[in-house]
Amino acid sequence: MLENETSFLQPLAITLLAIFLILINKTDTILLHYITSNKTPTPPSPPKLPIIGNLHQLGLIPHRSLQALSQCHGPLMLLHFGSVPVLVVSSAEAAREIMKTHDLTFSDRPKSTNFEKLLYNYKDIASAPYVEYWRQVKSICVLNLLSNKRVRSFRFVREEETKTMISDIMKSSPSVLNLSEMFVRLTNDVACRVALGRKYSDEGMKFEGLLREFTELLRNTNTGDYIPWLSWMSRVNGLEAKLGKVAKQFDNFIDRVIQEHMNCSSKSGDDDQKDFDMFAAGTDTTYIVLEWAMTELLRHPRVMKKLQNEVREIVRKGEHLTEDDLIGMHYLKAVIKETLRLHPPVPLPLRIAVQDVEIGGYKIKAKTHVMINAWQIGRDPKLYEKPEEFEPERFLNSEIDYKGNDLQLIPFGAGRRVCPGIQFAMAVNEIALANIVHKFDWTLPGGASGEDLDMTESTGTTLPRKNALRAVAIPFSC
Numbered sequence: 001m002l003e004n005e006t007s008f009l010q011p012l013a014i015t016l017l018a019i020f021l022i023l024i025n026k027t028d029t030i031l032l033h034y035i036t037s038n039k040t041p042t043p044p045s046p047p048k049l050p051i052i053g054n055l056h057q058l059g060l061i062p063h064r065s066l067q068a069l070s071q072c073h074g075p076l077m078l079l080h081f082g083s084v085p086v087l088v089v090s091s092a093e094a095a096r097e098i099m100k101t102h103d104l105t106f107s108d109r110p111k112s113t114n115f116e117k118l119l120y121n122y123k124d125i126a127s128a129p130y131v132e133y134w135r136q137v138k139s140i141c142v143l144n145l146l147s148n149k150r151v152r153s154f155r156f157v158r159e160e161e162t163k164t165m166i167s168d169i170m171k172s173s174p175s176v177l178n179l180s181e182m183f184v185r186l187t188n189d190v191a192c193r194v195a196l197g198r199k200y201s202d203e204g205m206k207f208e209g210l211l212r213e214f215t216e217l218l219r220n221t222n223t224g225d226y227i228p229w230l231s232w233m234s235r236v237n238g239l240e241a242k243l244g245k246v247a248k249q250f251d252n253f254i255d256r257v258i259q260e261h262m263n264c265s266s267k268s269g270d271d272d273q274k275d276f277d278m279f280a281a282g283t284d285t286t287y288i289v290l291e292w293a294m295t296e297l298l299r300h301p302r303v304m305k306k307l308q309n310e311v312r313e314i315v316r317k318g319e320h321l322t323e324d325d326l327i328g329m330h331y332l333k334a335v336i337k338e339t340l341r342l343h344p345p346v347p348l349p350l351r352i353a354v355q356d357v358e359i360g361g362y363k364i365k366a367k368t369h370v371m372i373n374a375w376q377i378g379r380d381p382k383l384y385e386k387p388e389e390f391e392p393e394r395f396l397n398s399e400i401d402y403k404g405n406d407l408q409l410i411p412f413g414a415g416r417r418v419c420p421g422i423q424f425a426m427a428v429n430e431i432a433l434a435n436i437v438h439k440f441d442w443t444l445p446g447g448a449s450g451e452d453l454d455m456t457e458s459t460g461t462t463l464p465r466k467n468a469l470r471a472v473a474i475p476f477s478c
């Protein structure tokens with residue numbers, strides 16, 4: 001019986017073992033198939049060179065070179081700047097994935113030696129890591145300086161400084177004016193008065209020169225950030241020494257400001273810390289809007305005339321233009337919006353992935369830098385008719401806004417790290433532009449035509465004109 005049973009069990013055991021082995025083999029194959037078919041690809045990449053990766057493809061005007069590359073490789077492409085992977089985002093849908101859907105994953109900023117040296121080891125809001133410190137300083141800054149209420153309360157500063165600019169223009173008419181310089185001074189003076197209690201431009205070129213060097217250094221990138229073993233270059237080419245010098249001078253300046261505040265017992269040292277961003281993020285962007293708006297108006301006499309008509313109808317000649325008058329100036333707002341679409345002062349806002357994530361079917365690894373091509377998105381023919389034309393009318397009856405809700409227009413970014421200075425910047429720009437076109441008619445030096453106006457863009461993280469904008473003001477007489 002037992003023998004019989006054994007003889008029955010033996011083939012059964014062999015059969016079971018065989019089934020088991022087949023199953024294992026099958027499971028293995030299924031698993032392998034699953035793994036291979038589920039292996040998420042990385043975004044398309046143009047071929048790269050050893051050591052420098054794709055850095056050579058950036059050219060002098062990166063947002064334009066990246067636009068050309070994305071036309072071959074798509075709205076999500078992976079480049080390598082030296083050893084650093086950089087995801088370049090070139091469509092509104094892809095930007096939505098980064099700045100809205102996966103905002104938390106991309107809530108950090110890449111490190112930069114220049115920011116580290118100039119901004120007290122990332123103590124400013126714009127480059128601070130996404131931690132409690134960032135949350136606190138951003139809310140202090142918004143509460144004290146940038147909320148709607150606070151921005152409204154600084155109205156008299158904007159009106160006074162605009163008046164000073166208009167009277168300077170009046171004095172120099174009909175000579176050729178450097179408008180770029182005037183716009184820089186206006187925005188710096190407003191920012192200094194609001195954040196530091198007084199302006200410093202009346203101390204002559206020393207302060208303005210320091211601010212210029214400071215913002216230029218922040219605009220530039222350091223080779224060592226992308227190719228670490230080449231970081232010695234900044235010692236040889238003088239960049240490190242310059243960073244040290246400017247950081248020291250800026251530190252002395254801030255010390256002086258704090259001392260002045262303490263003497264007046266009006267502000268605490270902590271309060272002054274939040275003020276750095278007024279220079280780092282605020283002034284090097286706001287004036288750029290005025291610069292390009294006037295450039296486009298000089299190139300498009302039809303738009304200039306239409307804007308002047310609107311402003312001059314609301315505020316008659318000889319009357320004083322105030323912020324109350326801006327409410328009805330819809331064309332003015334459309335002109336500024338159109339300027340922000342074509343010339344976003346920060347063309348390539350930067351983020352960094354804090355963890356692995358899948359975007360648009362592609363795998364993005366933690367620590368990948370992200371560049372959102374806001375400049376290209378604003379010129380996307382799928383989103384805008386005749387995208388290269390300056391036509392403020394497109395925004396007259398449009399709901400599209402620039403506050404970060406409509407990803408097709410993101411000059412101020414979007415999501416958690418959106419710019420908190422939108423109201424501040426727009427308030428300065430609107431009153432300044434309205435006054436400039438209200439009080440003067442404008443021509444180009446030597447009677448040049450608008451079509452001949454040089455449109456070359458500067459290079460760097462912000463996008464001013466390469467060459468200063470010069471024009472002639474003729475006081476409006478009838």
Ligand code: HEM
Pocket residue numbers: 125126127138146277278281282283285286289344345346349350410411412413414415416417418419420421422424425426
């Ligand atoms: C037209 C003028 C301005 C433009 C176009 C602009 C643009 C931007 C952009 C694109 C960002 C990055 C947003 C993102 O990553 O999503 C940013 C961040 C920032 N901006 Fe502005 N900005 C302007 C004016 C200002 C002003 C006037 C201030 C302050 C007075 C300011 C303060 C900041 C700060 C503190 C951040 C960092 C926010 C963060 O990282 O959480 N900006 N800005």
